Amino acid sequence: MKKDKSIIVHIKKGIKLISNSIVFIFVLLIRFYQKFISPMKRTHCIYTPTCSQYAIEALKKYGPVKGLFLSIKRILRCNPLAKGGYDPVP
Numbered sequence: 001m002k003k004d005k006s007i008i009v010h011i012k013k014g015i016k017l018i019s020n021s022i023v024f025i026f027v028l029l030i031r032f033y034q035k036f037i038s039p040m041k042r043t044h045c046i047y048t049p050t051c052s053q054y055a056i057e058a059l060k061k062y063g064p065v066k067g068l069f070l071s072i073k074r075i076l077r078c079n080p081l082a083k084g085g086y087d088p089v090p
Helices: 002-040 051-077
Strands: none
Touching: 002 051
């Protein structure tokens, strides 16, 4: 029984490592966008925090699956017909 618990602990640690690695890669991509692509755009995000900052916060708080889901929902809401304003990560 003790070996079973040890295996489960190792699996959980492995999953956490993979999850953290995925979040790290997404955050790097978003930072690249913020530094090199966003400044060239003529339009600006109507929300606070910006959609890219929201995505970083959501990924760090909820991990890659829920964080990416929340980020995509937010980006889809960000359009000229939206009111905008303060919209933090839940």
